[in-house]
Amino acid sequence: MHTVLLSLLVIDAIALIIVVLLQSGKSAGLSGAISGGAETLFGKQKARGIDLVLHRITVVLAVLFFVLAIAVSYFGL
Template sequence: MYNTLLLAILVISVLLIIVITMQPTKTNSASSALTGGAEQLFGKQKARGFEAVLQRVTVVLGIGFFVLALALAYLTANGMK
């Protein structure tokens, strides 16, 4: 069980790296780097198409990574390798 979860967390982490690097950058100018991109945070820009799919996949993989990390920590703490 431990080895299966460890393999799953490794696969999810590699997929998460790939999905994050595929996402387009949001910065358009040097001013957005200085202000922290606040104009995009409060703007009404919704992701569409491929960008929206990448954002959803990133969230799902992130949640999966977190859950598997907690499960591995629980198994390790209880000595159930």
């Protein structure tokens, strides 16, 4: 059981890295980071198309990563 969970955790981690690297950057530099956060907060710029799909996949993979990490820790004892 531990080996299967650990294998799934490694596969999930690699997939999470790939999906994050495929996403496009919002803006460059410090001023871009501040304005990008404001646009996200106030909803001026909505994610569309592939960016939305990659964002949702990232959220699912991140949640799965945490669940698998806790399961590996629990069954590894």
